[in-house]
Amino acid sequence: MVDFLIGLFLASLIVALFTTRLFRLLLWYSMNSLMLGILALSIGNSIDDKAMIITGIMTIVIKAIGIPFVLKNLSQKFHFVRQIIPEIKVQYAIMLVPAILVFTFYLSEPITHMIHTNANYVAISISSLFLSLLLMMEHKNVAPKIVGFLSMENALFLLGITATNGMPMLVELGIFFDLLMAIVVINLLFHKEELKV
Amino acid sequence: MNLTLLLLPAIIMFIVSFLKNEKVKYLLAFTSFVILVPIIELFLVPKPYNVFGSYLIADKLDTYVLLVSSIVGIGVTLALLTLDKHVKVSPKAYRKFYRFFAIFWIGLIFSILSNHMGIYWIGLELATLSTVYMIKTNYTPAAHKEAWNYMIVGAIAVSLILFGVILMYASAKPILGEEAMQFDLLLAHAKEIPSPFLFEMGFAISTIGMFVKMGFFPMNLWLANIERASFYPVAALFSGILESAVVVGFFRFSKIAMEVNYNHLFIFVFVYTILTIFIVSFLIFRAKDFMRLFSLSGVEHMALIVIFWVSGAPFAALLHFGAHAFLKPALFLSTGVLESRGKYRIAGALRGYKGKRGQLFWILVSLFLLAIISLPPSPMFFSELYGFGAMISTAKESDHMLAMIGAILFLLALLSIIFYRFVSIYQSMKYEGKVEEKTVYASELFALVIFAVSLMALLLPASLSYLKSIA
Numbered sequence: 053m054v055d056f057l058i059g060l061f062l063a064s065l066i067v068a069l070f071t072t073r074l075f076r077l078l079l080w081y082s083m084n085s086l087m088l089g090i091l092a093l094s095i096g097n098s099i100d101d102k103a104m105i106i107t108g109i110m111t112i113v114i115k116a117i118g119i120p121f122v123l124k125n126l127s128q129k130f131h132f133v134r135q136i137i138p139e140i141k142v143q144y145a146i147m148l149v150p151a152i153l154v155f156t157f158y159l160s161e162p163i164t165h166m167i168h169t170n171a172n173y174v175a176i177s178i179s180s181l182f183l184s185l186l187l188m189m190e191h192k193n194v195a196p197k198i199v200g201f202l203s204m205e206n207a208l209f210l211l212g213i214t215a216t217n218g219m220p221m222l223v224e225l226g227i228f229f230d231l232l233m234a235i236v237v238i239n240l241l242f243h244k245e246e247l248k249v
Numbered sequence: 250m251n252l253t254l255l256l257l258p259a260i261i262m263f264i265v266s267f268l269k270n271e272k273v274k275y276l277l278a279f280t281s282f283v284i285l286v287p288i289i290e291l292f293l294v295p296k297p298y299n300v301f302g303s304y305l306i307a308d309k310l311d312t313y314v315l316l317v318s319s320i321v322g323i324g325v326t327l328a329l330l331t332l333d334k335h336v337k338v339s340p341k342a343y344r345k346f347y348r349f350f351a352i353f354w355i356g357l358i359f360s361i362l363s364n365h366m367g368i369y370w371i372g373l374e375l376a377t378l379s380t381v382y383m384i385k386t387n388y389t390p391a392a393h394k395e396a397w398n399y400m401i402v403g404a405i406a407v408s409l410i411l412f413g414v415i416l417m418y419a420s421a422k423p424i425l426g427e428e429a430m431q432f433d434l435l436l437a438h439a440k441e442i443p444s445p446f447l448f449e450m451g452f453a454i455s456t457i458g459m460f461v462k463m464g465f466f467p468m469n470l471w472l473a474n475i476e477r478a479s480f481y482p483v484a485a486l487f488s489g490i491l492e493s494a495v496v497v498g499f500f501r502f503s504k505i506a507m508e509v510n511y512n513h514l515f516i517f518v519f520v521y522t523i524l525t526i527f528i529v530s531f532l533i534f535r536a537k538d539f540m541r542l543f544s545l546s547g548v549e550h551m552a553l554i555v556i557f558w559v560s561g562a563p564f565a566a567l568l569h570f571g572a573h574a575f576l577k578p579a580l581f582l583s584t585g586v587l588e589s590r591g592k593y594r595i596a597g598a599l600r601g602y603k604g605k606r607g608q609l610f611w612i613l614v615s616l617f618l619l620a621i622i623s624l625p626p627s628p629m630f631f632s633e634l635y636g637f638g639a640m641i642s643t644a645k646e647s648d649h650m651l652a653m654i655g656a657i658l659f660l661l662a663l664l665s666i667i668f669y670r671f672v673s674i675y676q677s678m679k680y681e682g683k684v685e686e687k688t689v690y691a692s693e694l695f696a697l698v699i700f701a702v703s704l705m706a707l708l709l710p711a712s713l714s715y716l717k718s719i720a
Contacts (some may be wrong), residue, residue, distance in 0.1 A: 158654075163416075166444035181412065185405070195396060201404045208411050215419040220427045223367030227411075229376040234404070237378045241385060241396055 053094055058176055061210065065183050065203060070142060071173055074127060074134040078120045078145040081199050085115035088206050092213055092227035103221040104213070109230060119202060121183070127195060130242045135174070152182045172200040173214035178189055198238055205231060216226055252289040252300050255315075256357055258322070263351035266344045274330060274347070278692065281326040284319045288312065289637070303431060306364040307720045313567065314361050314497045317574045321489030322354055322705050325482050328582040331690040336480055336587040342386040345479075346358065349662040352379040353486065367429045369498055376491055377403040377462075383486070384479040395478035406461040408499075413455025417502075420447035432501045439508030449513055452506045456518070459495050464548040466525040469532060473544040481585050484540060488547045493574055496554060500566075500714045503559060513645070518559045522552040523656055530663040534670050538593050539584045542674065543636035546621060547577050547669060550629075553636065562639030562720035571630035571707050572717075576621050576629075579700035582693060583614045587678075590685045595674055597682020602689065610689040613697045615675070622671045628707045637661075643668040655703050 061084060089112035092187035096104030129132070138145065163174055184207055188200030199240035203229070212219045219227075258281045291298060297308040307315070329347070332338055338346075353376045362373030381403070385396040419427035421442050428434050442448050463473035476484035480559050506514045529549045536542040558566035586636040587598045602611045622629035637657065644653035705713055 101465075113478070131422060139387070163447055163450060166447050175601060180410075188401065188405075197397075197401055201401065201408075204405070204408050208415065211412065211415050216422055219415065219418065220430055222365075223430065226371035230371060230378065232413060233375065233378050237381050240382055241393075242399065242465060 054091065054173075057087050057091045057094065058173055058210075060210075060216075061091065062176055062180065063207075065180055068199070069138070069145060069183060069187055069190070069205070070179075072135060072137055074132060074136050075124065077136065077196060077199055078124055078127075081202060082116050084203060084206055085111060085119075088209060088213075089116055091210070095213055096218070100218060102216055103224070104198040106221070107224045109235040110224075114228060114231070115202070116207070119231075119235060121245065122239075123195070123198065125180070126239060126242060132195050133193055136191055136193050136196050139192060140186075140190045148186070149183065152186065153179050156182055174211060176183075177207050177211035177214060180210060183207075201234075202231075251287045252291060254304065255284060255300075255362075255645075256280075256355055257486070258284045258326075259351040259358070262326075262347055262354070266348035266351065269340075269344075271340060271343075272659055274343075277347070278327050278330055281323045281343055285316075288316050288319055289314070291359045297394070297433070300362055302476070304365050304368055305362040306358070306433065307362055309715070310500065311362050312468070312496065312568075313571070313719060314493050316534040317571050317703075318357065318361065318490040318493045320699065321485065321493075321574060321578045322581065323349075323573065324578055325489070327696040327699070328485070328585070330483055330692040332482060332585070334376075334385070334688075334690060335589055336387065339388070339479070340426065342388065346386045349379040349382045350486070352385065353375075354490070357490050357494045361497055365431050366432065369501075370407070370411050370414055372405050373494060373498070377493065379406050380483070380487070380491070383474060383483050387476070387478065387480050390556035391478040395475045399470065399475050402468065403462065406458045409458030409461065410455045411458075413451040413458060416451025417448050417455065417505075418451075420444045420451060427523070430561060432505070433505050435505050435629045436508065438507050444507060444527050445509050446507055449506065452502055452509075453517060455502055456499065459499050459519065460525075461528075462495050463492055465550045465552060466521065466528055468547060469525070469528050470544070470550065474530075476544045476581075476659045477538065477540045481540070481581050481588075484544060484584075485581040486568060488581060492547065492551055495571070496570060499555060500558060500563075507559075515559050518555060518658070519653075522556040523660060524659060525549075525552045526663050528703050530666045533667050535670075536670070537595070538596070539587055539598075540581070542670075543577060543580050543584070543597070544602045546667065546671075547573070550577070550621075553633070557632070557636035557639065560636065560640045562641045564634045564717050565632045565634075565636035565639060566715075567719060568628050568707065571673050572628035572632065572704060573698045575704045575707070576617050579697050580614070580618050580621065581619070583610070585693065586687055586689055587608065589687050594682065596608065597684065599675075599678040600682065600684045603686065604693055606689045606691065607687070610694055610697070613694075613701055615679070616701070617697075618671065618675050618678075622668045626708065628704065631708075 061179040064080050064087060068077055069079045071080060089108045092104050092108030092111055111231060157175045160175040160178050181204060184203035185202050188197045191197060196219055261280045262277050265277060271299050291307050291312045297306045300307050314557060328341060333343065356372040356375030360369050363369040363372060381396050381400045384392055384399055418429050421435055423443050424438060424441055425434055461468045476487060503514060526549055529545050533542060533545045536545060554566045554570050557569060599611050620629060623629040639656055644650050647653055
């Protein structure tokens with residue numbers, strides 16, 4: 053089950069890299085967050101960690117539903133350009149994504165020997181981090197860059213769940229708070245600048 | 250009680266920022282001094298002192314950094330009173346600047362006092378996000394672009410720090426459980442960490458995040474561009490408070506990393522900082538305006554602080570840190586006056602001051618400019634003497650003595666380029682260009698006087714012995 057969810061997590065991020073429409077990108081971000089939330093619920097349930105279950109529920113509510121909804125509203129309010137063509141051509145991106153995956157598995161090999169629980173997942177979270185960075189780099193528009201930044205938070209969250217079996221609750225709450233603050237700041241940044249987006 | 254008093258000026262600022270009365274900002278200049286009361290109290294109590302359970306603990310290092318950053322906060326609050334006299338700022342943007350400055354200050358107080366890697370990161374992220382809007386208060390396309398730039402690059406840097414924190418936490422969790430987030434416990438059990446490689450990898454990633462935030466290689470220009478585009482108090486806050494919080498994090502992480510494997514840490518930081526200074530020295534040589542010049546010089550000094558710290562000269566690093574934290578905000582705040590006749594007019598910038606205020610202003614700015622290039626009796630002169638001495642001692646004990654001595658000589662050659670550029674700029678400011686009258690306001694002059702007095706206080710025997718006791 054966990055393998056399946058992690059596979060879907062990675063797949064939704066890879067599909068997001070090739071998306072050329074903004075709302076579709078938000079949908080894939082939402083899917084990515086949903087998989088992460090279910091994963092947290094699943095791991096939390098198996099190790100009987102209530103804090104992780106709460107985190108999983110919060111992830112689904114805030115990241116899978118709340119943030120995509122807010123971003124969609126923002127995009128309508130400020131008339132974002134909805135056609136988002138990546139700067140890197142598809143044929144090159146198709147080669148780049150597996151290269152990143154292979155590279156990160158190689159890079160994280162010494163680490164995976166040291167973490168006995170969910171060892172390969174650490175490699176996947178590192179690759180998700182690189183893929184999110186790629187998402188930020190391959191677009192000139194601001195909206196996909198924001199989604200890239202949010203996906204990066206998801207990659208870190210995945211690392212927190214898999215490498216450490218969950219971070220302390222206080223830290224998880226702090227990260228959520230900062231994420232909400234980021235959305236507030238992003239909203240403020242768009243104000244009165246709609247023509248330049 | 251102590252924590253409430255520490256946060257009080259920032260909380261008052263946050264509340265006052267919602268009031269539309271423009272005169273109310275004068276109240277903030279007085280309330281900002283309240284922060285000194287709990288800090289003096291912290292100096293008097295035996296340390297380590299638990300400010301908030303085991304999450305926020307004030308030790309000697311924290312108390313010193315908190316004092317330095319609070320003085321900068323007070324100075325910036327004073328200088329902010331005359332911001333609208335030097336730049337065009339709408340009343341709404343002005344109020345929002347105060348609001349986000351308050352959030353920024355709260356975040357960094359938490360970061361500086363934290364004994365917990367998670368809280369440290371949360372405070373830093375809060376400060377990063379609030380800075381984005383402070384940059385945006387300047388309603389120009391350049392500031393808008395740089396605010397987005399900061400949002401993205403700052404977020405990447407902070408994410409790298411969190412990524413490293415998670416790896417470090419994972420490396421120590423088998424022996425410490427959830428308490429593996431606490432700096433003091435990690436330091437006490439550093440040698441027992443079951444997977445040192447994992448810790449070192451986490452440390453390296455976190456350090457790269459912190460170095461990016463301070464404008465180190467390869468992101469040397471991003472901070473300078475942002476500071477150029479935003480209002481000058483933002484640059485003062487960056488150099489005096491934000492960088493203090495980042496560097497205190499580096500001190501804490503590196504203390505643990507020193508216990509894990511000192512050689513790996515030293516080589517990594519040594520190469521990284523020399524590379525940074527190599528690039529920055531040439532960028533300084535080409536700088537054509539005050540903001541970029543001071544910003545790039547800030548990167549150079551942060552690199553020196555880091556290299557002194559890992560070379561086994563924490564006293565030199567802390568003295569250099571304190572001097573830089575007072576000098577750089579003072580210089581940034583004075584750009585409001587220096588650039589009042591045009592952004593790129595270096596020639597004649599120190600001419601045209603009349604009256605006692607004007608005289609005192611140009612004398613102070615001249616002293617700050619000469620102190621930043623380590624001319625005696627600047628505290629930076631002494632810190633560099635101690636720092637380079639420690640580097641040579643480390644070189645003597647290493648297996649690659651000649652290579653390291655060569656690197657130190659190379660570093661000195663790079664610093665001489667920066668020295669030459671600053672002296673040439675000072676001469677141009679004082680002896681070239683037209684005499685154009687410039688106005689100096691009492692509040693900003695008072696801020697500069699506070700920085701000058703603090704700088705002199707750093708050289709008092711009591712201050713030096715306190716710094717030695719931290720080391």
